[in-house]
Amino acid sequence: MLQQSAPATRPGLEEVKRQFEHWRETRHTRSPIPNHLWASAVSLAQDYSICKIAKVLHLNHSHLKKRVLAEQAQESLQPGPSFVEFELTSSLPCTEYHLETEARDGSKLKMQLKGPDLPNPLEILSAFWSKGA
Known part of the structure; x- marks a missing residue:
């Protein structure tokens, strides 16, 4: 019996939460959040409210909102x-x-x-x- 592989999807809230937890546990200094983690958090805004994402991922609501709005503005500028x-x-x-x-x-x-x-x-x-x- 053949199994079909699932199409590539963006990570869900729990997966991104695990990524943030792993980064927080393994970082050596108080370094800024890497861009790939911010990108994952911003992508969640398509499915969740900014408030929920910020709460679950322990992020500053205002910083996350600015990044989400910047991403939405960038997408709307594409002709x-x-x-x-x-x-x-x-x-x-x-x-x-x-x-x-x-x-x-x-x-x-x-x-x-x-x-x-x-x-x-x-x-x-x-x-x-x-x-x-």
């Missing part, structure tokens, strides 16, 4: 695609379109077209995008 190219070919008959787009001025266009003889969506999109030009 999404600014341009997506797609090809519309006429080799296959298309009987349904679902398109959504937004112009630079913030106006939005949503199209849901169904039927055997549909207009070319590029003509509609070109007219929409050029209306403000």
